[in-house]
Amino acid sequence: MADYDALLLLSFGGPEGPDDVMPFLENVVRGRGVPRERLLEVAEHYQGFGGVSPINQQNRELLEALRPVLDVPVYWGNRNWHPFGEDTVRRMKDDGVRKAAVLATSAFAGYSSCRQYYEDIKRISIEGGPELIKMRHFGDHPGFVAAMADHTRAALERLGRDDARLVFTAHSIPVSMAETAGPSGGLYEAQIRRSAELVNKALGRDEPWDLVWQSRSGPPQVPWLEPDVCDFLRGTDAPAVVLVPIGFVSDHMEVVYDLDTEARDVAAERGLPMERAATVGTHPSFVRMVRELMAEPEPVPCPLTCCPAPRRHR
Incomplete structure (x- = not known):
């Protein structure tokens, strides 16, 4: 059993109001050369829901469901919007967290669904901060x-x-x-x-x-x-x-x-x-799964050659 003293929920992030939408989308596609026309088209999807993605509220609900079943503190950070992962890790350091399990909000292999979360972990890790261990794929759990x-x-x-x-x-x-x-x-x-x-x-x-x-x-x-x-x-x-x-x-x-x-x-x-059908969300079986994953032996990281970043087409 790995000796974790915290859990970090690491997610994609999403806007929480109309003014957040374009800055959020610009964060998502930074460096990829996506035309602004495409961003405006996607922005309309969000604006149709008041500029709010459901993902942040659902992550908050998952955090609340996890806290009663875990005996360690639970934190949350995102790749593309507040709360950003790097800010959360600085707070974890200030709180004295030494080693945290990382639950990425994606169950499967692949660049966007797995490798990019390893890249996030490397990017947000700081000297003197907690060691961050990404938990395994869980689609078959x-x-x-x-x-x-x-x-x-x-x-x-x-x-x-x-x-x-x-x-x-x-x-x-x-x-x-x-x-x-x-x-x-x-x-x-x-x-x-x-x-x-x-x-x-x-x-x-x-x-x-x-x-x-x-x-x-x-x-x-x-x-x-x-x-x-x-x-x-x-x-x-x-x-x-x-x-x-x-x-x-x-x-x-x-x-x-x-x-x-x-x-x-x-x-x-x-x-x-x-x-x-609904997604797993805060279903009790999914919540218990997180506790069970944290009790497993520490997972072996994927090799660096696994799930390489895609070649960008312009």
């Missing part, structure tokens, strides 16, 4: 699976259709990034498929299910994982669907816009009955 299964079961009950097809969704990434995820490549998609299989099994279902992708943001000439969720909904012959956002741990903007807005509009146009 029984606590994650049980939480997703419960939320999927609830969505099936809301839909009230025995013939509904489960359609698991995750963030699309460039094919080149998917091919280099993990020591031997392909681990991002393989882990997500494994999680979907486990959730389907936990529900006691024998019916086929699908894996689709969402939230593509790259230039059109670069291949990304397909099919897109909206394209799938336009072409499916399923009589009803439940979207299961297996690739996300909270109902943040890419869930509430891409699934609850765009995908729901496509389903409505087709007259296709659709429900969306």
Whole structure:
């Protein structure tokens, strides 16, 4: 068992008002050469929700759910918005924290979903500050699976259709990034498929299910994982669907816009009955999973050659 004296919840961050949106997006794409027109387009998604991403409030709720089950202090820092990780680590140093487990709000392998969090940890670490240990991928952990299964079961009950097809969704990434995820490549998609299989099994279902992708943001000439969720909904012959956002741990903007807005509009146009399962959020099984991960032996860091940064296309 690793000797942690704190937990750091390390997340993506999100704006909490209209004036935050563009500065936040500029932080997200810094150094990537993303056209301002694209930022303005994405900004409209946030402004449609009052300029507030749900992710920060959901992280606060997760912190409150974790505190009663952990016997160490719990901290929170973000990559792209307040509270920034570097500010949080300085506070941890002042509080005398020596060694902290780091829970990244992403369950799977890949550059954006894992390697970039290692880069964050290196960037925010300071001399005399706590040693920061990123916890392992957890998409196959029984606590994650049980939480997703419960939320999927609830969505099936809301839909009230025995013939509904489960359609698991995750963030699309460039094919080149998917091919280099993990020591031997392909681990991002393989882990997500494994999680979907486990959730389907936990529900006691024998019916086929699908894996689709969402939230593509790259230039059109670069291949990304397909099919897109909206394209799938336009072409499916399923009589009803439940979207299961297996690739996300909270109902943040890419869930509430891409699934609850765009995908729901496509389903409505087709007259296709659709429900969306909740993400793990603060489900008790997920909260207990964090405690169990902290009790495991300290994980071995991924090799530096694993999940390399993608080549930027301009």
